[in-house]
Amino acid sequence: MDYYYFDLDEGLQKREKQKARELRNSQWWKRKRSQGVCHYCKSVHTPSELTMDHIVPIARGGKSVKNNVVPCCKSCNSKKKQMLPLEWGEYMEKLLLKEELQG
Numbered sequence: 001m002d003y004y005y006f007d008l009d010e011g012l013q014k015r016e017k018q019k020a021r022e023l024r025n026s027q028w029w030k031r032k033r034s035q036g037v038c039h040y041c042k043s044v045h046t047p048s049e050l051t052m053d054h055i056v057p058i059a060r061g062g063k064s065v066k067n068n069v070v071p072c073c074k075s076c077n078s079k080k081k082q083m084l085p086l087e088w089g090e091y092m093e094k095l096l097l098k099e100e101l102q103g
């Protein structure tokens with residue numbers, strides 16, 4: 001069975017999307033976003049340029065909870081949409097490696 005194509009109940013997805021909207025209005029999120037740092041590539045942006053991203057997407061069973069949502073810049077967001085989960089994983093590994101090399 002391929003985990004990534006696991007089909008979720010639509011009602012469940014709707015609930016998580018609604019929760020994401022609520023989370024987006026929370027002080028917690030506003031504070032997090034105001035730091036202006038993309039969770040993935042660590043680049044700095046104005047808060048309005050950062051979007052809320054689910055580390056594990058709702059469509060793949062991710063929840064709208066604090067440890068699954070992160071600020072994400074537009075370029076990472078579009079990369080994540082274009083890439084297969086496997087490719088995205090490899091991209092993340094490269095970013096982490098770069099970080100280690102830079103100390």
Ligand SMILES: [Zn+2]
Nearest residue numbers: 038041073076
């Ligand atoms: Zn980024």
